[in-house]
Amino acid sequence: MRYTDAKLLDALASAYVLGTLEGGARRRFERLLRDRIDVRALVAQWEQRLGQLALSVPARRPSANLWRAIEARTRPVAEHKTPTSRWPAWLRPAGFGLGGVAAGVIAASALFLSAPGLFITSDQLAMRSGERLPQSYVGVLTDAQGQGRLLVSSLRHGKTLTLKVLGTAPLAPALASDERLVLWALPADGAPFAIGTVPASGTQVSALPDTSEKLLSKVSRLVVTRERTATPSAPSADVVLSGSCAKLW
Amino acid sequence: MDRNILTSLQDLIAGAARGDHTCFAQIYERTHLHLFGVAVRMLGNEQAAEDVLQEAYVNIWKNAASYRSSVDGQEIQPITWLIAIVRNKALDALRSRTRRSAHEQPQQHFDAEDDIEVPQGADTAPGALQLFEQAMQALRIEGCMAALDGSFRQSLALAYYQGLSHTEVAAQMNAPLGSVKAWIRRGLDKLRACLSAQGVTP
Numbered sequence: 001m002r003y004t005d006a007k008l009l010d011a012l013a014s015a016y017v018l019g020t021l022e023g024g025a026r027r028r029f030e031r032l033l034r035d036r037i038d039v040r041a042l043v044a045q046w047e048q049r050l051g052q053l054a055l056s057v058p059a060r061r062p063s064a065n066l067w068r069a070i071e072a073r074t075r076p077v078a079e080h081k082t083p084t085s086r087w088p089a090w091l092r093p094a095g096f097g098l099g100g101v102a103a104g105v106i107a108a109s110a111l112f113l114s115a116p117g118l119f120i121t122s123d124q125l126a127m128r129s130g131e132r133l134p135q136s137y138v139g140v141l142t143d144a145q146g147q148g149r150l151l152v153s154s155l156r157h158g159k160t161l162t163l164k165v166l167g168t169a170p171l172a173p174a175l176a177s178d179e180r181l182v183l184w185a186l187p188a189d190g191a192p193f194a195i196g197t198v199p200a201s202g203t204q205v206s207a208l209p210d211t212s213e214k215l216l217s218k219v220s221r222l223v224v225t226r227e228r229t230a231t232p233s234a235p236s237a238d239v240v241l242s243g244s245c246a247k248l249w
Numbered sequence: 250m251d252r253n254i255l256t257s258l259q260d261l262i263a264g265a266a267r268g269d270h271t272c273f274a275q276i277y278e279r280t281h282l283h284l285f286g287v288a289v290r291m292l293g294n295e296q297a298a299e300d301v302l303q304e305a306y307v308n309i310w311k312n313a314a315s316y317r318s319s320v321d322g323q324e325i326q327p328i329t330w331l332i333a334i335v336r337n338k339a340l341d342a343l344r345s346r347t348r349r350s351a352h353e354q355p356q357q358h359f360d361a362e363d364d365i366e367v368p369q370g371a372d373t374a375p376g377a378l379q380l381f382e383q384a385m386q387a388l389r390i391e392g393c394m395a396a397l398d399g400s401f402r403q404s405l406a407l408a409y410y411q412g413l414s415h416t417e418v419a420a421q422m423n424a425p426l427g428s429v430k431a432w433i434r435r436g437l438d439k440l441r442a443c444l445s446a447q448g449v450t451p
Contacts, residue, residue: 014437014441018437038321041320041321044321044323045450048323048450049444051328051333054384056380056384056387057290059285059286061282062285066281070277073303228318229263229314230267231268233315
């Protein structure tokens with residue numbers, strides 16, 4: 001089936017929302033919906049229109065068991081009051097808390113006093129001996145015009161990532177205050193994951209949840225998307241930059 | 250649950266997207282009566298509707314971050330996003346029910362009286378066409394929609410409120426399948442035109 005005809009797409013979108021698009025056609029349309037923002041917009045329009053029809057349906061009260069069942073499946077296992085953190089959830093290590101930090105500091109201090117040599121990483125060792133290790137993972141992302149706009153680099157066993165914005169023009173014009181640019185890694189064999197937010201200009205060093213070797217060894221593509229939520233679970237279709245990620249050594 | 254009642258549904262969804270379960274509980278509190286009504290109307294019984302609503306709300310919790318207040322410049326009201334999730338889950342349940350019964354009784358032709366579960370309290374529950382007409386009046390487009398023949402409105406109402414397929418609408422209305430498809434198609438076009446003329450949706 002051709003999916004370029006605007007009238008056909010609109011008819012499919014309306015039938016999809018109404019529910020009369022069925023079977024294989026419905027599944028094909030759902031795939032299309034994942035891939036194309038223009039199709040999502042058509043569906044959103046029909047959801048708005050047909051949603052008006054639902055307003056006349058009388059409300060009904062389900063049993064109290066319903067909320068209990070939903071709560072059991074959604075409430076975080078060990079819910080306790082966590083202070084609102086500046087860090088997005090995916091940058092926050094599990095179980096991170098003041099107690100853990102204090103214990104860590106004590107343990108680290110003890111270890112540092114007994115064996116200071118352990119605290120020098122291979123990177124630091126190389127820098128001390130005068131030779132500077134090159135960055136291991138490097139990505140260059142280009143905009144729609146093919147201009148290189150963002151340099152991404154990280155040491156192989158390092159847990160930091162350096163982002164350098166190239167040029168002076170804004171990466172994404174008209175970025176609203178509730179929007180941010182998010183850098184995503186697209187592994188060859190898995191779901192995309194967010195690496196961090198991208199600065200408007202200049203250079204930014206951000207922490208990685210693990211070493212770049214572990215995170216990026218299977219990643220060949222990087223994209224930057226415009227996101228409206230603080231912790232998007234998947235990249236939006238609004239791709240601002242994209243490029244390759246290469247392992248240099 | 251001391252959250253301000255003026256907090257918008259949109260803000261609550263954003264809160265749920267951040268993992269705030271209290272926001273999610275508020276979303277449920279505000280919307281479940283309406284959404285349960287929609288699900289019962291489609292599925293015809295309360296137990297099936299509760300199963301669908303459970304799946305829908307778990308989905309809402311998991312995918313709150315995917316809610317967009319606009320797609321491609323088109324504003325999306327949170328309630329229509331929620332309704333769409335519930336209707337899609339209800340449609341899945343209805344279609345798998347139809348597949349199961351077709352599998353169990355392959356020779357049996359669809360019979361409206363046997364296969365469509367009449368909603369509990371059907372005597373008092375408004376019919377699909379009645380709900381449709383009420384919605385048209387509330388939206389002030391009943392005059393515009395009256396240009397359509399009654400069978401157009403009824404086929405659209407059966408598909409929307411009861412989640413019937415083309416085949417099921419044809420059986421229910423005792424009308425040819427081809428006619429039903431054309432009626433629904435024309436009904437949707439007219440609905441879009443009337444909503445647009447009234448300035449409700451583009």
